[in-house]
Amino acid sequence: MFDLTKCSKKELTQEYENQKKKYREYLALGISINMARGRPSPEQLDLSDDLLNLNKNDIELKDASGADCRNYGVLNGTLRSRELFGDMLGVSAENVITCGSSSLNLMFDYISQCCTHGTLGNDPWFYNKNRKFIAIVPGYDRHFAIAEYFGLEMISVPMTPSGPDMDVIEEVIKDPDVKGMFCVPKYSNPDGVTYSAETVERIASMKPAAPDFRVIWDEAYLVHDLYEEGDFLANIFDAAKKYGTEENFIAFASTSKITFAGAGLSAVAAADRNIKEIMDRLALQTICYDKINQARHTAIYKNMDDIRAQMKKHAILLRPKFDTVLGVLHSELDGSGIASFNSPRGGYFISLNVNVGSAKYAGKLCADCGLTLTGVGATYPYGIDPTDSNIRIAPSCPSVEELEMASKILCSAVKIAACEELLGIKN
Amino acid sequence: MFDLTKCSKKELTQEYENQKKKYREYLALGISINMARGRPSPEQLDLSDDLLNLNKNDIELKDASGADCRNYGVLNGTLRSRELFGDMLGVSAENVITCGSSSLNLMFDYISQCCTHGTLGNDPWFYNKNRKFIAIVPGYDRHFAIAEYFGLEMISVPMTPSGPDMDVIEEVIKDPDVKGMFCVPKYSNPDGVTYSAETVERIASMKPAAPDFRVIWDEAYLVHDLYEEGDFLANIFDAAKKYGTEENFIAFASTSKITFAGAGLSAVAAADRNIKEIMDRLALQTICYDKINQARHTAIYKNMDDIRAQMKKHAILLRPKFDTVLGVLHSELDGSGIASFNSPRGGYFISLNVNVGSAKYAGKLCADCGLTLTGVGATYPYGIDPTDSNIRIAPSCPSVEELEMASKILCSAVKIAACEELLGIKN
Numbered sequence: 001m002f003d004l005t006k007c008s009k010k011e012l013t014q015e016y017e018n019q020k021k022k023y024r025e026y027l028a029l030g031i032s033i034n035m036a037r038g039r040p041s042p043e044q045l046d047l048s049d050d051l052l053n054l055n056k057n058d059i060e061l062k063d064a065s066g067a068d069c070r071n072y073g074v075l076n077g078t079l080r081s082r083e084l085f086g087d088m089l090g091v092s093a094e095n096v097i098t099c100g101s102s103s104l105n106l107m108f109d110y111i112s113q114c115c116t117h118g119t120l121g122n123d124p125w126f127y128n129k130n131r132k133f134i135a136i137v138p139g140y141d142r143h144f145a146i147a148e149y150f151g152l153e154m155i156s157v158p159m160t161p162s163g164p165d166m167d168v169i170e171e172v173i174k175d176p177d178v179k180g181m182f183c184v185p186k187y188s189n190p191d192g193v194t195y196s197a198e199t200v201e202r203i204a205s206m207k208p209a210a211p212d213f214r215v216i217w218d219e220a221y222l223v224h225d226l227y228e229e230g231d232f233l234a235n236i237f238d239a240a241k242k243y244g245t246e247e248n249f250i251a252f253a254s255t256s257k258i259t260f261a262g263a264g265l266s267a268v269a270a271a272d273r274n275i276k277e278i279m280d281r282l283a284l285q286t287i288c289y290d291k292i293n294q295a296r297h298t299a300i301y302k303n304m305d306d307i308r309a310q311m312k313k314h315a316i317l318l319r320p321k322f323d324t325v326l327g328v329l330h331s332e333l334d335g336s337g338i339a340s341f342n343s344p345r346g347g348y349f350i351s352l353n354v355n356v357g358s359a360k361y362a363g364k365l366c367a368d369c370g371l372t373l374t375g376v377g378a379t380y381p382y383g384i385d386p387t388d389s390n391i392r393i394a395p396s397c398p399s400v401e402e403l404e405m406a407s408k409i410l411c412s413a414v415k416i417a418a419c420e421e422l423l424g425i426k427n
Numbered sequence: 428m429f430d431l432t433k434c435s436k437k438e439l440t441q442e443y444e445n446q447k448k449k450y451r452e453y454l455a456l457g458i459s460i461n462m463a464r465g466r467p468s469p470e471q472l473d474l475s476d477d478l479l480n481l482n483k484n485d486i487e488l489k490d491a492s493g494a495d496c497r498n499y500g501v502l503n504g505t506l507r508s509r510e511l512f513g514d515m516l517g518v519s520a521e522n523v524i525t526c527g528s529s530s531l532n533l534m535f536d537y538i539s540q541c542c543t544h545g546t547l548g549n550d551p552w553f554y555n556k557n558r559k560f561i562a563i564v565p566g567y568d569r570h571f572a573i574a575e576y577f578g579l580e581m582i583s584v585p586m587t588p589s590g591p592d593m594d595v596i597e598e599v600i601k602d603p604d605v606k607g608m609f610c611v612p613k614y615s616n617p618d619g620v621t622y623s624a625e626t627v628e629r630i631a632s633m634k635p636a637a638p639d640f641r642v643i644w645d646e647a648y649l650v651h652d653l654y655e656e657g658d659f660l661a662n663i664f665d666a667a668k669k670y671g672t673e674e675n676f677i678a679f680a681s682t683s684k685i686t687f688a689g690a691g692l693s694a695v696a697a698a699d700r701n702i703k704e705i706m707d708r709l710a711l712q713t714i715c716y717d718k719i720n721q722a723r724h725t726a727i728y729k730n731m732d733d734i735r736a737q738m739k740k741h742a743i744l745l746r747p748k749f750d751t752v753l754g755v756l757h758s759e760l761d762g763s764g765i766a767s768f769n770s771p772r773g774g775y776f777i778s779l780n781v782n783v784g785s786a787k788y789a790g791k792l793c794a795d796c797g798l799t800l801t802g803v804g805a806t807y808p809y810g811i812d813p814t815d816s817n818i819r820i821a822p823s824c825p826s827v828e829e830l831e832m833a834s835k836i837l838c839s840a841v842k843i844a845a846c847e848e849l850l851g852i853k854n
Contacts, residue, residue: 037499045497052483052719056476070472070687072464100527102713109712116543116553116577126543126553145711150543256714260497263719284572285536286529287683292479292690293717 004418005337016419019412023365026409031370033406038189038348039397040261040314047313048259050300059295069291075282077267078291080298085267087304088222089251090235096269097278099289103254103266107182107216108146110250110268113281114179114214115150120247120273122212125152125179134172134181136164138351138379138390140189143182143218147381152179154381159191163199173208180214186233187221190351190379190392192344194231204239206248217251221347223311224257226319231345237271246271255297257348258310265297321395321403325350328407338418350393351379352410358417359388365413371406430764431845443846446839450792453836458797460833465616465775466824467688467741474740475686477727486722496718502709504694505718507725512694514731515649516678517662523696524705526716530681530693534609534643535573537677537695540708541606541641542577547674547700549639552579552606561599561608563591565778565806565817567616570609570645574808579606581808586618590626600635607641613660614648617778617806617819619771621658631666633675644678648774650738651684653746658772664698673698682724684775685737692724748822748830752777755834765845777820778806779837784815785844792840798833 004012061069064079076082077098086093099106115131118124125131133152135144136159147154155178157168163185172178183203185195195203203215217236225231240246249271255264268278301307326343329352333339341352354362363376374392377385393410395403419425431439488496491506503509504525513520526533542558545551552558560579562571563586574581582605584595590612599605610630612622622630630642644663652658667673676698682691695705728734753770756779760766768779781789790803801819804812820837822830846852 039499042495042498045495048497049483052481052486054479055482056479059479068469068472070475070689071469072466072683072688074689101715101717105713112539112543116539142711149708149711256499260719261499262497262501262715263717281576284569284576286532288528288689290528290690290717290720292687293720 003335003337012419012422019415023412026369033398033402034372035394035406036372036374038394040257041397043317044314051296054296054299059299069295072287074291075288078294081294089253089269091237091269095275096267098265098267098294101264103252104142106252106266106268111146111150119212130177132178135381138190141378144381159193163195166202176209179210182216184218184220187344187347190349192342192347194233197234200234200236200239205243213248215249217249219251219253222253223307225346226315227345247274265294320400324400324403325395325407332411339414348396352391352393353389354414355418355421356387356389358421359391362413362417366410369409371409430762432764439846439849446842450839453796460825460829461799462821462833463799463801465821467684468824470744471741478723481723481726486726496722499714501718502715505721508721516680516696518664518696522702523694525721526693528691530679531569533679533693533695538573538577546639557604559605562808565617568805571808586620590622593629603636606637609643611645611647614771614774617776619769619774621660624661627661627663627666632670640675642676644676646678646680649680650734652773653742654772674701692721747827751827751830752822752834759838766841775823779818779820780816781841782845782848785848786815786818789840789844793837796836798836
């Protein structure tokens with residue numbers, strides 16, 4: 001397509017009219033498509049239905065400790081589940097706690113713990129009225145919501161193709177009020193960026209001014225490759241050991257997008273003293289997590305080979321969806337001068353950057369057509385995208401046909417917004 | 428048995444020697460029996476094994492809202508599970524949130540929420556350096572541990588046979604720093620007391636000075652009757668409606684001692700505005716709870732009749748255990764003048780009160796024999812029983828034979844402790 005920013009006013013007006021005509025046709029279709037959240041599709045959920053068909057004899061009712069999984073006890077999770085997450089995260093089972101269905105809950109709780117009780121002998125974060133947290137942008141709205149809830153002022157640091165801008169971070173962490181940051185180091189949400197080995201090394205080597213600086217290392221898409229050859233992510237704990245900074249890192253993972261989004265397992269991994277501190281609090285919170293669900297999972301997914309085989313099945317379902325969206329974006333927007341987007345090799349999102357100041361308007365045009373996108377702005381702290389340009393696309397749940405249609409509507413909306421801006425039409 | 432407090436020194440010395448001889452025999456047996464916690468026995472867990480043998484077609488994969496239980500969503504829990512807990516707790520399903528496996532976690536989170544963010548527009552409890560909480564004693568150690576963790580100074584109020592001493596409570600709540608109290612209103616832990624209708628009415632009518640006073644109404648043993656005719660507990664929300672105090676009450680329940688202790692469901696029930704406030708926080712904490720486990724439970728336990736039938740089976744297993752312990756306590760301690768105990772009609776505990784200043788020593792004598800009791804003192808705030816007299820007995824897990832032996836050891840220990848005190852022997 002021709003570059004809208006370089007064409008004549010006549011050409012632009014022509015294109016604007018074309019797109020408005022298309023848009024009216026879309027409007028008339030009365031569609032209802034949701035691309036708001038990274039939800040697995042029903043077909044992806046079907047991949048784990050074996051979990052629904054186990055019987056008593058199929059699962060190990062007794063943990064390695066001898067405890068009956070049906071009863072109280074084994075607060076840190078069954079050994080088998082800790083071994084599985086340990087292999088996934090590249091740490092020993094002793095440094096893993098397997099929990100309930102939500103890793104978000106574990107992150108929330110960890111931040112809560114640091115706020116009210118501090119970590120490893122340091123003052124509670126709440127004692128510091130100027131407490132701050134680094135938000136890599138664009139990023140995951142639920143991370144930002146936790147920071148906001150606990151009054152951590154967010155400092156935005158831009159994402160680059162190799163991970164967060166480390167030059168900026170290395171400056172920001174000189175401030176002892178800066179208490180940590182959220183990272184999605186593999187197939188980041190929404191950019192699909194995997195941190196380069198150099199970035200991981202620089203993160204591992206950080207010596208923040210705050211002695212209680214904590215990196216929430218959210219391995220949400222650790223094994224979620226779309227292609228045969230996945231991105232490589234260096235092991236943060238191995239890297240940190242070289243610098244004696246292991247205690248700065250708390251890693252999280254879950255099977256939400258491996259097995260059932262709503263009924264999987266979550267886990268936290270950390271250095272010895274952090275694990276002990278988390279366990280001390282967990283002992284007050286609960287008597288144990290659901291070990292039966294842990295045993296169900298490890299009855300079917302015994303090791304990383306089983307996990308990888310499962311992820312290949314997910315990829316077969318997800319790839320055509322990403323390809324469909326990317327195909328439309330390429331054909332409609334390449335060379336248009338009004339938008340750019342990533343082509344992720346894994347994860348759940350495509351990040352579309354449109355003309356400054358036009359994302360919200362494009363989102364509204366889509367919504368009016370019955371196409372729900374992630375709330376525009378949600379990928380930034382406080383829900384405010386300072387340049388109003390980022391749109392997150394979640395292609396996992398709709399069908400390929402719906403995605404084809406949705407992507408066309410989105411491109412049309414983006415072009416209408418761009419034309420109006422270039423033509424000086426007030427929307 | 429004769430009254431030790433009234434017998435001659437010679438008789439006392441004789442009894443002391445008798446008991447020491449018995450005790451040495453117990454010591455030689457090398458037993459290992461644990462009566463520390465209210466854990467269901469393996470046979471009780473077997474009662475719910477149907478939960479392990481369901482398959483996909485047995486459960487309702489779709490919630491009433493149309494949501495797939497395997498996926499994200501339905502943060503407040505499946506409608507069926509909320510209806511079940513609503514029936515159990517005597518409230519509408521709209522006033523229930525069904526969650527994960529631990530109601531303790533929900534209580535912890537609720538207190539945490541009040542501490543860091545306040546409730547219904549009131550200041551966070553943390554803003555009040557003198558924040559206090561009522562601890563009904565003896566009580567549940569895990570409740571006290573939560574209050575201690577959040578720096579709520581505990582004010583002990585004694586339990587009576589009809590519930591907490593309301594005369595004391597009505598005085599204590601005149602202090603606006605007193606922010607609430609923990610109650611186990613049916614078959615209280617450890618006394619097995621069910622609050623009388625009059626006590627419930629007085630609790631409902633309370634107008635505490637603190638506008639954000641909250642009663643943590645822990646219905647841990649709501650349906651856990653040992654006998655055909657269970658104790659009656661009045662509905663706190665119905666009572667509170669008469670006084671306009673519904674918002675003072677947050678009720679909790681779980682199926683931990685109905686189905687699997689480690690893999691059941693939990694629920695919170697409260698007035699509309701409280702439910703909304705809890706949901707607003709939950710939305711930051713997690714995307715949803717395990718709805719598959721909720722669907723599994725309601726596939727088998729469809730209504731209160733199913734729950735009651737299940738509890739009758741538990742009672743058949745538990746009753747002989749309680750009867751065994753109580754039988755030994757009666758035959759060994761009745762008329763001795765050195766101990767008293769309750770005969771609960773439900774719940775999980777027998778509360779034994781021994782001579783002032785001798786519980787810890789008796790507990791130590793038991794421990795030396797291989798008999799583990801709940802840490803003596805644990806039933807009081809900060810683990811300190813001011814009169815060192817309460818011993819909590821949890822008869823659910825050991826076998827009847829073990830309980831017979833354990834109870835004899837315990838009685839012997841109690842008598843040795845009493846004799847030494849009466850004889851002026853320093854232990």
